[in-house]
Amino acid sequence: MVDSPPEQSAEPVPAPRKRNAARAAGLLVSIGVLLLVALASIAIGAKQIPMDQVWHGLFHNTGTATDVVVEKVRIPRTLLGLLVGTALGLAGAVMQALTRNPLAEPGILGVNAGAAAAVVSAISFLGVSSLTAYVWFAFAGAAAVSVLVYLLGGSRSATPVRLALAGTAATAALYGYINAVQLTDSAALDKLRFWTVGSLASANIATVGQVLPFLALGIVLALAIGRPLNAMAMGDDTARALGAHLTRTRILAMVAVTLLCGAATAACGPIVFIGLMIPHLVRAITGPDMRWTLPYAAVLSPVLLLGADVVGRVIARPSELQVGIVTALIGGPVFIHLVRRRRMAQL
Structure with missing residues (x-):
């Protein structure tokens, strides 16, 4: 009697494949949430507009007053919020990976301070x-401050600690200069009063068009260096053994951060906490893999920025509260709660 072959069981799906499928599903859900928040940003504002009129302004514009508000004010504002939110989230994630400092944010390398100092001047x-x-x-x-920080940090021999120290020193010096100029020039102080807290209120299509090329290039660069940033997280020696080009990766990361933070800060002023908090939230979902952290940060950061902007427009009607203030009020307590949790502290 010939033994029948043993019944073969279904081959289990490898754990990494399951994780990647879950991450992909989560990213799709995040994109859906972003679309909903973007629609809310167009539909909700300091001036209440019925939904049928919002829909009319979006798809059947005939030049009425509400159509003009939707087309000329809310759509550009939403587009700029999408771009700036994506830029700040990616910049924060790249900077935290580059400096290996989970508390790094777009101001640590002096980029925001350099942009602000140039505008004040x-x-x-x-x-x-x-x-x-x-x-x-x-x-x-x-751009100038990014190059300066890179040179002060040791250029080819730059280390995360040197870059962080050089950025902190540059930031302190530049904000001292900014405060001195504002105190001696009341005109500059008046003009920068709202810009320095961060706001999307002055958004228009021209501004979106001006910053779009810089932000698009910065986004592409940031997403492209996810794999080498993963290698650098294990230490320089290990990264070299894995074939990562450390100097090239650091330069590309600095260029990406410069493009993202410079253009975003120019368009709406320095907005805090988004580049610091969102990468922490993302790593709780994706783990430390930058190939997933960066796309998630690019999607969830504008969710926070646009959501905060909608809140600022609603709670202070008929006026509005600048989005930079709202993100600080929301981000501060939430971030403190997150870093106190053991799971987040270990990321």
């Missing part, structure tokens, strides 16, 4: 008053 000494000009001055200041 342009207003005070050159009489610049338009947001169009702010973009270019802020971007130039962010």
